[in-house]
Structures are given as C-alpha cells and as structure tokens.
Amino acid sequence: MASSLHDAMPDRLPSLRGFKTSRVLNDGKESGVVALLGTFPGCDTESVVKLSRPPIPLGDLDGLATAVTLSERAPYSGMEYGYYHGVVASEFAPGLSVDVLYPGCLANESEEARAKLLAKHVSRNASQAPVVFRENPRAYAAAHLPYIDAIPSSAIGWVYKILNKEKELERLLFDDDDANDGFLVNTDPKWVTHPDPKATPKEQWMNHPGTRELYCLGLCHRKDVRSLRDLRAAHLPMLRAMARKGREVIKNTYGLADESLRIFVHYPPQFYHFHVHFTNVSVDHGVSAERAHLLDDVIENIERDSEHYAKCSITCRMGENDELWRRFKELDKAGA
Structure with missing residues (x-):
C-alpha cells in the first residue's frame, strides 16, 4: 500500500x-x-x-x-x-x-x-511564543547534542548539493574548495529583491537598489563543524578568511561598503552545518540579541581562548513548541 x-x-x-x-x-x-x-x-x-x-x-x-x-x-x-x-x-x-x-x-x-x-x-512556521534558555556546556551535552544527532542526514543534503556545485551555480559569488579552510559565498534565496541571477548580467548587480535588503550566505566545506559550539583555534584561518573575503566579494559585486555590512552566526542555527550570514545592516530579521553572534566577536573570543565555545554558556532562542525547548525543559525537571 x-x-x-x-x-x-x-x-x-x-x-x-x-x-x-x-x-x-x-x-x-x-x-x-x-x-x-x-x-x-x-x-x-x-x-x-x-x-x-x-x-x-x-x-x-x-x-x-x-x-x-x-x-x-x-x-x-x-x-x-x-x-x-x-x-x-x-x-x-x-x-x-x-x-x-x-x-x-x-x-x-x-x-x-x-x-x-x-x-x-x-x-x-506555526504561531508560537518565543522562549529563551541559558545553555551551559552540560545542557549542551545532555540535551542539545542528542537533538542534533537525531536530525536525519537528509536534512542537510541540500547543503552538499550547493557545495558540490550541483545546485545554485547562478547564485555563486565565490568558492575556495580547500577541504580544511575553504568555503563558498552565494546569495541567499530569501533576498527576494536581488536581480534575477539567470537573466541579469553580474555587472548590473553593482549598486542595485535591492542591496538595501542584501542577504548572502557563507558555507564552509568541512563537514565536522556543525555549530558555534564546535569552533576552536584550528578553525581561525577559515573564520578570518570568511570575514575578509566575504567583505571583499560583496563590495566588488554589489558595491556595499564594509560599514554597511553585518556578518554573523546564528546559535542555535537553522541547520547544523557551519555557515555565516552576510546582510546589509538595514536588514532587521534574524538578528535578535539572543540568537545572532557577530563573526568578528566570535574570532576574538577564540583568539583569547581556543575552548571558549566549549566552556561558555550561550543563550538560546526558540519557539515554545520546538523539540529543542522540550528537551531543555525535561533536562531542567531532571535537575541536570
């Protein structure tokens, strides 16, 4: 049947x-x-x-x-x-x-x-009240990590299609396929005022009025970094390159100056393959204080202490009906 x-x-x-x-x-x-x-x-x-x-x-x-x-x-x-x-x-x-x-x-x-x-x-997508939870390393290990491990592998299959150049080639802005420090930058589909990438020559993207809503995505090539929690000093070359090259590519493609660009990481992320968001500072969605971490601050934290994100507590924002919130509440009830 x-x-x-x-x-x-x-x-x-x-x-x-x-x-x-x-x-x-x-x-x-x-x-x-x-x-x-x-x-x-x-x-x-x-x-x-x-x-x-x-x-x-x-x-x-x-x-x-x-x-x-x-x-x-x-x-x-x-x-x-x-x-x-x-x-x-x-x-x-x-x-x-x-x-x-x-x-x-x-x-x-x-x-x-x-x-x-x-x-x-x-x-x-359901209407629900937002909630926050202060996640310490023990809560990450006991609740968040099992939540990540339970996600079907197919959930990020689309990421590998982009990294393997099977999809969204028309949105690709930059790619360094080095297995350790490489990454690519492409335009995020949620940037709906971007010129049609299939029909509009790239030279016409420069200073386009839609850059006020600029939203690009950086995806690392390595598969062993799933979120902010996994970052260590060994990843600094990749992170520095994403910050430096991302600014350069966006400026050369769209004419957006560094002072108009925001670069950040979500925690918890929407999907568990490490990625970085590049937006115009005028974009106000996805940048709540309890979820967005500026990439420059992330780099400085790791420069001071390679184990910073393994040891620190991080505030997590989610919906009251999210599976992750359910796991955190159960952990609280158990007194862990």
Whole structure:
C-alpha cells in the first residue's frame, strides 16, 4: 500500500491547484507571513504553504512594477523537501509571494523521516511564543547534542548539493574548495529583491537598489563543524578568511561598503552545518540579541581562548513548541 502511494506522489508541483488546507499555522498578524498546513492531490503527506509580500527596493521607483514581479524558484536546491517559490496572478493579489515546503517529494524516505522533517517546519512556521534558555556546556551535552544527532542526514543534503556545485551555480559569488579552510559565498534565496541571477548580467548587480535588503550566505566545506559550539583555534584561518573575503566579494559585486555590512552566526542555527550570514545592516530579521553572534566577536573570543565555545554558556532562542525547548525543559525537571 505504501509503495503504491509513493508511486502516485508527484515529485514536482506545477501549481497550488488542488491544495487542501487542514490547519492555519500562522495568521500573519505578527510575522506578516501566513502559513498553512495541508495536502496536495495524490499525496497524504502534509505540506506547509507560506504567503507573504516581498520588500520593495527603495530608490528605483521607475522599476517598481518590475521589482515586485516574482519569478518562480522551483525546485529549490533543498534535498530534505521540495521548496517552491511561485507567483500569483496580479488580478488575485499583486506582489504576493508564495512558498511551498513539500515533503511528499521524498518518496524513497521512510514515513518517520518525512514526519520529522514536516514537524520541524510546522513548528518553525506555526504561531508560537518565543522562549529563551541559558545553555551551559552540560545542557549542551545532555540535551542539545542528542537533538542534533537525531536530525536525519537528509536534512542537510541540500547543503552538499550547493557545495558540490550541483545546485545554485547562478547564485555563486565565490568558492575556495580547500577541504580544511575553504568555503563558498552565494546569495541567499530569501533576498527576494536581488536581480534575477539567470537573466541579469553580474555587472548590473553593482549598486542595485535591492542591496538595501542584501542577504548572502557563507558555507564552509568541512563537514565536522556543525555549530558555534564546535569552533576552536584550528578553525581561525577559515573564520578570518570568511570575514575578509566575504567583505571583499560583496563590495566588488554589489558595491556595499564594509560599514554597511553585518556578518554573523546564528546559535542555535537553522541547520547544523557551519555557515555565516552576510546582510546589509538595514536588514532587521534574524538578528535578535539572543540568537545572532557577530563573526568578528566570535574570532576574538577564540583568539583569547581556543575552548571558549566549549566552556561558555550561550543563550538560546526558540519557539515554545520546538523539540529543542522540550528537551531543555525535561533536562531542567531532571535537575541536570
């Protein structure tokens, strides 16, 4: 029965046609993003559909109509689920952005693996109160590390596709594939006002009005660094290069000066393969004080003490329904 269901699953979604909503995860009143849970025809694995309006690049009023016209981004490089970014007919809702997270494309994965991936995205997109937990090294070892180890390996398969140049080559800005200290920098898909990388020559990216929303991502090539907690003095050459070369590449590509660039690391990260965020300082999402750690500060901390991130306590921000928060609460109850 399961195999016949998998055979019927569409591995590509041409549109939202037939999507049936089972639950409203987030009404968008606080976040501005409406998130819906439901199913597509031919697949009983639920999917998350997000509706949002993109930012408008300032200073380019003549090109305003073009700026708010979205191009389809399907499928995304994601390997853990189908990730689609689509357009909506202007007569229905001008400028409406649609994202679909579709685990049903994983016909060869177990029901348990798909359920875990879906639960992660339901939790991430459902309306919930944020909470913080002060994680000491013992709490990391007893709760956070087992949480990381339980994440399916397929959850970061999309990262390796990017690192192996199988996906998103049009977004690639820089790559040094050295196994120890190498990394690449590409434009993050959440930067929706970026010029179409497939249709716009790179020389036209320089000083584009969309750089006000600049968002790029640095991915290290080594696979043994999953988060801030793993960083030691041996990683300083890589971290220094990411800070220096990232600034240089972004300045040479977009014209954004160093004083307008923010470089930081999330903890806990959204995915557990070490990466660095590069944003315009005007971008205000993802930079809460209890989650973002400036890369220059990270480097200085490790220069003073190679074991800094193994020994220090770190504040963690998450949602009240997150699996990580559940593990931290259980740890507290046990008095560990």
